[in-house]
Every structure is written in structure tokens, then in C-alpha cells.
Amino acid sequence: MAGAALLGRLTWQVGEVMETRAENPRTRTLVVDLPHWPGHRAGQHVDIRLTAEDGYQATRSYSIASSPEDQHVAVTVERLDEGEVSPYLVDDVLPGDRLEFRGPIGGYFVWDVSRGGPLFLVAGGSGIVPLMAMIRHRMAQRSEVPVTLLYSVRSLEDVIYGAERDRLASAGITVVNTFTRTAPEGWTGFGRRIDRDLLVKVAPPSNVLPLVYVCGPTPFVETVSGLLVALGHDPGRIYTERFGATGR
Amino acid sequence: MDNSRLDGNAMAGLLEEIFPFEATTVSALCAGCGSMDVLGKEIVYADAPGMVMRCAHCENVLIRVVHGGGRYWLDMRGVICLQIPAG
Numbered sequence: 466m467a468g469a470a471l472l473g474r475l476t477w478q479v480g481e482v483m484e485t486r487a488e489n490p491r492t493r494t495l496v497v498d499l500p501h502w503p504g505h506r507a508g509q510h511v512d513i514r515l516t517a518e519d520g521y522q523a524t525r526s527y528s529i530a531s532s533p534e535d536q537h538v539a540v541t542v543e544r545l546d547e548g549e550v551s552p553y554l555v556d557d558v559l560p561g562d563r564l565e566f567r568g569p570i571g572g573y574f575v576w577d578v579s580r581g582g583p584l585f586l587v588a589g590g591s592g593i594v595p596l597m598a599m600i601r602h603r604m605a606q607r608s609e610v611p612v613t614l615l616y617s618v619r620s621l622e623d624v625i626y627g628a629e630r631d632r633l634a635s636a637g638i639t640v641v642n643t644f645t646r647t648a649p650e651g652w653t654g655f656g657r658r659i660d661r662d663l664l665v666k667v668a669p670p671s672n673v674l675p676l677v678y679v680c681g682p683t684p685f686v687e688t689v690s691g692l693l694v695a696l697g698h699d700p701g702r703i704y705t706e707r708f709g710a711t712g713r
Numbered sequence: 714m715d716n717s718r719l720d721g722n723a724m725a726g727l728l729e730e731i732f733p734f735e736a737t738t739v740s741a742l743c744a745g746c747g748s749m750d751v752l753g754k755e756i757v758y759a760d761a762p763g764m765v766m767r768c769a770h771c772e773n774v775l776i777r778v779v780h781g782g783g784r785y786w787l788d789m790r791g792v793i794c795l796q797i798p799a800g
Contacts, residue, residue, distance in 0.1 A: 475729050512726050526726055571725040573737035573753025683718050705754070707719045 475567045477514060478502075482562045483537055488625040492591060493555045494530060494541045499566055502538055505529055507602040508575035508595045508678070508706075511540060511568035515550055525550040526570065528594040528680075528706075532601035538566075541625060543591040574678065574706040578603060582610035582676055583669050587659070587689050589617045589681020592708055596680055597626055604636050612638040613675075615667050617659050617685065620647040641667050659685075661692050671697035676704075683707040717760045721752040724764050727778055728752070731785055740796040745773025749796070752776075767791075 480499040487493055505511075507529075514524045525548075531539035544555040558564070576584065576599040584603075586596040593616055603610060614633070618624050621644070633640055643655035643663065655663055669675040677698060679689045686707045694700050721737050728736035737753030748770040755775060756767045763779030768791070777788040 474733065475726065510722070510725075524726075526723065567726070570729060571722050571737050571753070572735040573725075573751055574722050705720060706722045 475512075475570070477565045477567045479563050480538070480566045482558055482560050482564065484560055485558065488541060489623055491555065491623075492541060492543045492625055494539050495554065495558060496531075496537045496539045497564070497566065499538050503569070505533055505538070505569035506572070506575040506577055507532060507598040509569035509571045510595070511538065511566050512570060513540070513550065513554070514565040514567070515553060516565070523549045529569065529598055530594050530601075532598055532605045534602065534605035541591065541594045541597075574680070574704050576602070576676070576678060576704075578606045578608040578610065580676060582612065583673055584610055584612045585669050585675040585677045586612065586614045587617075587677065587679045587681075588614065589685035589689075590619070590623065590708075591625060592679075592681030592685070592706070593625055594680075595706065596678060597629075599678065600633065600638060603638075604632075609637065611669070613667065613669060614638060614640045615643070615659070615663075616640065617643050617645055617681070619645050621649045659689055659692070661696070664689075664692055664696060668693065668696070668698075671699070674699065674702060676702050678704045678706075680706040681708055717758055719757045719759055720769075721755045721757055721766060723759055724752070724757045724766055724776075724778075727764055727780065728776075730780070731778070731787060734797055738798060741775055741792045742794040742796070743768040743771065743773055743775060744791050744793045746771035 478501045480497040482495050483498050484496040485493055510526045510528045512524050512526050516522045527540040530541040542551050542554045545551045588596050645658050648656040679686050686705045690703050690705050725737045738751055740749050740751050742749045745768055755769050758765045766776040768775055773791045775791040779786040
């Protein structure tokens, strides 16, 4: 594992939004040009700061969706209806707009191809964002580390990055969806919250020592990681990131 | 379960405003139970004034940070020792 390099203080820099992409009705990806970006590792996040005309500032942390190899930094933001920042990022920002960024931030919930695998990625809702950065990194590096992505989402309409599904399959990545509220018509796969039986069927067995990354809302992360430990997975190989509003 | 409970990843940016190193891979020795874990795995509550990091094993308060009025208050009474990777 890479050490905690002496980074110096985090500094804010201005980035220009190059492109926006709707991922689902509540979620949008912003592709940003950051000329002074020092590079990042898959799984890290970036802070975005908005300043109102009266000087009031709000900062939020978002997972980076792009791989370290991508030319621009992409963040995928889900709108929280009472949020101060996400409604603006999801509904109002246009290409050409300039926003303040600082990062990359974090070093615990990261994966590089040098860490190996097999990888078991478990996403709840928008928790898929940092996991997709790991998948994109693996693909950019043409790594053959086995990857299973288990993606728990309410309905087909809530799926993020659905358009990339075929590319993942052709890269040898196993994607398993479970729909927790409404399954699409004719769906024969899982249609419930993740439970022990589902993990027994989907997760690589504990004796192959998978590296596990779980990201989603707090109850989701704690349920899944608890079940995996009970199934014999090494807690030291389970990395977790709980999603939540962390504004200051 | 408590939705306001986050983890050390959520405190990474704030800690990096204070410390000149990436904090989530730093290990803390808990003054409450003697366990040692990386800060990325500890529990964080961000809905208090400031942020509170608690030990994932015994819930002892490890680190509290309040930021306001152009300064930081850093309370580390719950940490005996930080182990910082040398980069």
C-alpha cells in the first residue's frame, strides 16, 4: 500500500465544466478540466465549493468517477432535495461554468491494479461511483484481475452507468444487479435487498481472499460488510465507504 | 441503523486542512480500548458542530474538529498515538 505522502495543504483551484451527462433523472456526471490536477487514485474524492453572491460558501465532497488515466476529472452527483449544493450541480451547471475544486482527498478507500484481486465491488445506489472509477482504472490498465460488481438499486430507472454495462461484460467483468423496489418486466435476476443467501451466490468465496469494496448509504454498508465477515471474509480485506451529506 | 454515521473518509478533507499528510491511511491507537485502526475505518459524525471521530471498536471519541471564525479547534484526547506512514 502506498504511504501517506506528504502532500502539503489542500488548495482550491478553478475547473471548467467541459461536459454534462444525465445518468438518471436525479443524477448527473460533470466532466471537468482541471489544469492543475495532480492526478488521483481510483476511489478518492474531490471537494467542490460554491460561493454565493453574499460570500456564503458551501463545500461538499464527491467521489471521482473517472479513472486516473482519463484526461479530465469526472464527478457523478446525485441530487439531495434538501441539499445546498447538489441541486445546483445536477440541475443548473452548464458546460463552460467554472467551479472551485480541491483534491484528491482520501487514501484508504482506493484501489490500484498493483493491489491485485480478485475484486468484489458492492454498490448501493450512487455508491457505485468510486467503484466505477476502479473498474475504469482496471480497463484502462488492461488488467485481468477478476471483478464482480454487485449493484443494488431501487429500479431500472435508478441505474447509473447502465450504458457501460456491455463494455464491462466484454472486459470480463461480472455485473450482478439486484432491484430492491421495482424489477423490470421479465426480470429473472435478484429482486430484493442484499442478504446472506444473495452474497453466498454472488460473492467470490472467502478462501480466494477477494479484496472487497463496499460503498453506499450507512445501513447498506454496515449490513453488507457484517454479512461478509460472518461468511468468513477477512475484515482487513473489506474496505468501506459510507455515503452521506458531509457539508460544512 | 443511524444514517448520520459516516466514516473517516468523510473527514479526510477536513483533516488534510490541518495535517500535512493524507489522514485516512494514518493509524490511531485508541485511548479507550487500545485498538489500532486506520482513520478511514473509524466512525465519523458530521452533524454535530464540527466533526467527531469515534473508535469503530469501542465508540470512544478519538478526534473532534471544529472550524470557524478563522481557526480550528482540534481535540485529540481519545488518541494515544498516531502512526503515520512515511510516504
